[in-house]
Amino acid sequence: MPRPKRPQHYYDEIKDKFREQRNLRLGYRPPGTDQYTSELSGDLAKYAVDPYAKDVPTREPITDEVEVLFIGGGFSALLTSARLRERGLESIRIVERGSDVGGTWYWNRYPGAACDVVSYDYLPLLDELDYVPVNHYSRGPEIFSHCQAIAHKYNLYDLAVFNTTVTETRWDQADQLWHVKTDQGDVMRAQFVICANGTLAKPKLSAIEGMESFAGHSFHTSRWDYDYTGENLEHLRDKVVGIIGTGASAVQIVPELAKVAKEVFVFQRTPSSIDIRDDWPTDPNWARKLQPGWQHKRREKVLAAVENSLEKRAAKGATSPEEKLRKQENANIDYMMRIHRRIDEIVDDPATADALKPWYMFMCKRPCFHNEYLPSFNLPNVHLVDTQGQGITQISPQGPVFDGKEYGLDLLIYATGFEVQQTGIYNDIVGAGGVNLQDKYAQGIRTLLGIHTAGFPNLFIMGGYQASFQFNLTEMLQTQGDHIAACIDYVRANDYHVLDVKDEAEEWWVQNVIQHRGKTNRSEECTPGYYNFEGNEQRRQDGNYNGGFRQYFQHQGQVREKMEDNFHLAAREN
Numbered sequence: 368m369p370r371p372k373r374p375q376h377y378y379d380e381i382k383d384k385f386r387e388q389r390n391l392r393l394g395y396r397p398p399g400t401d402q403y404t405s406e407l408s409g410d411l412a413k414y415a416v417d418p419y420a421k422d423v424p425t426r427e428p429i430t431d432e433v434e435v436l437f438i439g440g441g442f443s444a445l446l447t448s449a450r451l452r453e454r455g456l457e458s459i460r461i462v463e464r465g466s467d468v469g470g471t472w473y474w475n476r477y478p479g480a481a482c483d484v485v486s487y488d489y490l491p492l493l494d495e496l497d498y499v500p501v502n503h504y505s506r507g508p509e510i511f512s513h514c515q516a517i518a519h520k521y522n523l524y525d526l527a528v529f530n531t532t533v534t535e536t537r538w539d540q541a542d543q544l545w546h547v548k549t550d551q552g553d554v555m556r557a558q559f560v561i562c563a564n565g566t567l568a569k570p571k572l573s574a575i576e577g578m579e580s581f582a583g584h585s586f587h588t589s590r591w592d593y594d595y596t597g598e599n600l601e602h603l604r605d606k607v608v609g610i611i612g613t614g615a616s617a618v619q620i621v622p623e624l625a626k627v628a629k630e631v632f633v634f635q636r637t638p639s640s641i642d643i644r645d646d647w648p649t650d651p652n653w654a655r656k657l658q659p660g661w662q663h664k665r666r667e668k669v670l671a672a673v674e675n676s677l678e679k680r681a682a683k684g685a686t687s688p689e690e691k692l693r694k695q696e697n698a699n700i701d702y703m704m705r706i707h708r709r710i711d712e713i714v715d716d717p718a719t720a721d722a723l724k725p726w727y728m729f730m731c732k733r734p735c736f737h738n739e740y741l742p743s744f745n746l747p748n749v750h751l752v753d754t755q756g757q758g759i760t761q762i763s764p765q766g767p768v769f770d771g772k773e774y775g776l777d778l779l780i781y782a783t784g785f786e787v788q789q790t791g792i793y794n795d796i797v798g799a800g801g802v803n804l805q806d807k808y809a810q811g812i813r814t815l816l817g818i819h820t821a822g823f824p825n826l827f828i829m830g831g832y833q834a835s836f837q838f839n840l841t842e843m844l845q846t847q848g849d850h851i852a853a854c855i856d857y858v859r860a861n862d863y864h865v866l867d868v869k870d871e872a873e874e875w876w877v878q879n880v881i882q883h884r885g886k887t888n889r890s891e892e893c894t895p896g897y898y899n900f901e902g903n904e905q906r907r908q909d910g911n912y913n914g915g916f917r918q919y920f921q922h923q924g925q926v927r928e929k930m931e932d933n934f935h936l937a938a939r940e941n
């Protein structure tokens with residue numbers, strides 16, 4: 368039955384409430400990311416320690432030379448390495464802070480970890496590995512195993528170096544190689560360096576007064592301490608557990624805690640939008656019938672598809688830009704009100720249901736999908752502490768304090784997220800002429816395709832700003848990996864040694880990024896979160912390329928068609 372058409376004032380009133388809720392939050396917070404800290408040293412150093420690295424062997428510092436060196440061993444490195452191997456490249460080294468490959472899926476082993484992108488799209492290289500995922504949505508352990516399988520298939524373990532953090536990456540003009548220093552005393556040399564450090568890799572904590580005084584146990588979601596909780600959380604049966612944050616990580620963790628822990632307190636600042644998650648085991652009959660190359664064909668379809676989102680459908684037939692925008696917003700609000708109705712249907716206590724309702728446009732924050740999160744709040748051992756936009760600002764030795772009440776906890780879990788899309792985390796990148804990448808970017812990010820940046824020869828960046836953003840991140844990373852492998856291949860095939868993007872090509876892309884950003888006020892009107900730089904104003908070039916994924920992919924191809932025009936290419940000088 369078609370829904371009755373609602374008058375415009377219905378939507379306007381909801382938009383007013385969105386604005387009110389955004390302003391409330393901005394009023395409470397220090398500007399931008401200042402409220403967070405990712406400098407996990409001193410009293411906070413324990414939050415960065417890798418709980419999965421056991422019995423790490425000591426080794427001698429490495430001073431050898433490789434052709435390609437990846438900083439980071441997650442999907443960026445794995446996907447690009449696969450393509451490099453296919454093109455015959457032999458000497459590939461991954462340098463990784465963790466004790467294995469896997470990146471996000473190495474670190475995020477919290478209970479309930481799973482991916483919200485359909486597995487047949489998210490898990491890459493399924494044709495190459497002849498693998499079909501077990502479920503429609505993959506769980507964390509399956510994805511981590513898949514990463515390991517890729518590393519085995521493409522012989523990436525041989526030269527890999529784990530438990531090692533790159534601290535400096537410096538272009539040496541004399542030998543025309545990158546010199547890569549690490550916290551293990553290495554000075555490795557490499558012709559090509561690929562920054563594959565991930566988009567959300569460095570954990571951050573909300574900087575809360577008194578957090579170091581907490582007398583119980585605590586950790587960040589990406590450093591889950593199974594020694595403390597037990598493999599199946601069985602040690603939590605007699606424990607009072609608190610979790611700060613209600614983003615995508617917490618939404619997956621809370622239902623698992625709820626099943627076991629004595630008491631669970633969920634400290635919420637802003638609720639996530641929670642929709643249904645349609646999951647099922649892979650149909651073996653379907654899997655059996657898959658023809659070789661099936662995933663590749665699926666991927667081509669994605670690239671060819673006209674982006675036909677909820678909002679774009681709503682905008683069809685609009686007569687003016689204003690009407691188009693209004694239709695988009697109204698369709699978005701209809702979606703969010705459906706999310707609200709779902710909460711009322713599932714959560715028994717009306718006050719709790721109200722507190723769980725997100726008051727912002729869809730996609731202002733990372734949408735979540737879970738069938739057990741909302742029902743958890745009907746359990747007698749689960750308590751929502753809604754801080755109504757304020758957040759937890761004080762922690763005593765007993766636990767978080769809000770509104771004059773102290774919540775005594777045995778375990779406090781920080782589900783407070785990660786630093787976003789920074790290039791060169793833990794690492795100083797110094798290009799030709801001694802220029803530090805951060806100094807170059809201080810005047811505004813400058814890249815070609817988010818991948819190349821002038822003055823940093825033979826350096827490639829993956830997952831950084833000025834690239835297209837895709838909900839299916841591996842899709843985006845695969846296009847970058849394909850592009851990088853093709854560029855390296857071009858250098859080798861033409862007996863060049865060095866590739867550096869020309870200033871004009873870089874300027875063209877910066878303008879392209881600027882032109883496609885800020886088409887609507889959406890980001891400025893959104894409630895603060897990492898999608899809109901926590902509500903901070905941002906230079907137009909300091910974000911993702913919003914011209915569309917297909918266009919981004921096509922631009923990559925166009926850049927490669929004119930390698931000599933877009934890059935300075937030179938043979939080795941010495």
Ligand code: NDP
Binds near residue numbers: 760
């Ligand atoms: P987020 O950055 O998304 O969430 C951080 C949370 O901490 C927010 O709810 C934030 O509130 C809250 N917070 C921060 N400070 C305080 C405070 N002082 N008091 C109370 N709450 C506070 O981090 P996540 O780790 O949840 O997710 C990061 C990203 O990782 C996701 O967006 C997603 O891209 C990815 N991910 C994907 C998953 C999947 O595929 N299913 C699963 C997990 C993560 P506020 O909103 O008010 O800022």
